[in-house]
Amino acid sequence: MRNIIELVRGDITVLAVDAIVNAANNTLLGGGGVDGAIHRGAGPELVQECASLGGCRTGDAKITKGYLLPAKYVIHTVGPVWHGGNRGEAELLKSSYHSCFLLAREYDVRSIAFPAISCGVYGYPMREAALIALGQAQEAVAQNAGLERIIFVMFNEEALQVYREMAAQLGIPV
Numbered sequence: 001m002r003n004i005i006e007l008v009r010g011d012i013t014v015l016a017v018d019a020i021v022n023a024a025n026n027t028l029l030g031g032g033g034v035d036g037a038i039h040r041g042a043g044p045e046l047v048q049e050c051a052s053l054g055g056c057r058t059g060d061a062k063i064t065k066g067y068l069l070p071a072k073y074v075i076h077t078v079g080p081v082w083h084g085g086n087r088g089e090a091e092l093l094k095s096s097y098h099s100c101f102l103l104a105r106e107y108d109v110r111s112i113a114f115p116a117i118s119c120g121v122y123g124y125p126m127r128e129a130a131l132i133a134l135g136q137a138q139e140a141v142a143q144n145a146g147l148e149r150i151i152f153v154m155f156n157e158e159a160l161q162v163y164r165e166m167a168a169q170l171g172i173p174v
């Protein structure tokens, strides 16, 4: 059977999948990092739709169209800021991934691409975050037979290597 979970290096904004996930902030009005790249790729209509959504709580997710992006939808989630690990960061990051997968099911998304949520400016350690991301993907595959591809998109080789190691640790074939 083909592996559903894939690890790739590259720019998430160029992927022609049903949905790409944005590591957004609570305002949903755009920011730096992957958020800025997604808004640049989608064009100004994205921020207009985002402005109508009333923001997004940490650990939650909201969906919009993809506009000028090759992806049909953007799922915006807000991961936690890392404060050392004792402020519920792991539960919130799990909740971010889980919320994205719930929306994916609701919108019949079969292919979805994730960046390393919270691992940039928000400072979440990559290894711990990768274990959560991959664990949530495994659960989603078990619960949603409609999922065909879950792509984790890494911006650099180092991050990709961490995801490979964590996938091996969890016994996920990639």
Ligand code: ADP
Pocket (backbone or CB within 6 Å): 010, 011, 012, 013, 023, 024, 032, 033, 034, 035, 037, 079, 115, 116, 117, 118, 119, 120, 121, 122, 123, 153, 154, 155, 156, 159
């Ligand atoms: P956060 O605020 O949630 O930490 P960032 O956007 O700062 O979000 O970083 C999240 C991750 O996305 C980082 O690992 C960063 O290297 C990566 N990233 C930045 N731009 C892109 C892109 N165009 N495609 C994929 N990943 C990206």
